[in-house]
Amino acid sequence: YYRPGACALAPHILLHHVGTDHNAVNAPRDAGFRQINPSGAVPALELPNGDVLTQCSAILQFIAESAGRADLLGGNDLHDRAEVAKWCAFFTGDFHPAFFPVFVPHRYVSSTDDAVLAGTKKAGQKLVRGGLDLIEAHLSDRDWFVGNALTVADFYSVPMLRWATLIFESGLSDWPGTQAFYDRICAAEATKAAMSIHQIKP
Secondary structure, three states: OEOOOOOOHHHHHHHHHHOOOOOOOEOOOOHHHHHHOOOOOOOEEEOOOOOEEEOHHHHHHHHHHHOOOHHHHOOOOHHHHHHHHHHHHHHHHHHHHHHHHHHOHHHOOOOOOHHHHHHHHHHHHHHHHHHHHHHHHHHOOOOOOOOOOOOHHHHHHHHHHHHHHHHOOOOOOOOHHHHHHHHHHHOOHHHHHHHHHHOOOO
């Protein structure tokens, strides 16, 4: 279950990358979907036995392991596995929440004043910039987040980097290493396939 451009884009790209057969369903915002995932959020992965997995990091791990692709989780190297887990935790706990004040400022203030809401959005943009600065420092001299090949951390970054291109007039141009990475991963066939289903562009 996905919604166009949301974080569910990451496991959707991974499903295409590993070649796992699946049905992609644009999740409605209704009581019926809340019976599948009580939080109403995406992604949600319904398994053949009826069990439902939620939370992007958990779903990414499940897909990779189910496909026998431990390399996408850092392989046999303890440090690389920890690095993949670290970046996934960063995206879940730090980078993703930084966008919330930009997209839904009314959740963070009691005022409905336009100036207050605009200030809340600006504060969120500052948080996003801080996250992009950290990513840029990491990617400035490497092709992928961990090691020398793709991992689930790379896929997890895609929806959020896309959001950044939407909220900043200059996109990712202030972060050239990040822009180069985003261009590379968006050129991958798996990314193109998932974005096509979501009916979005990089």
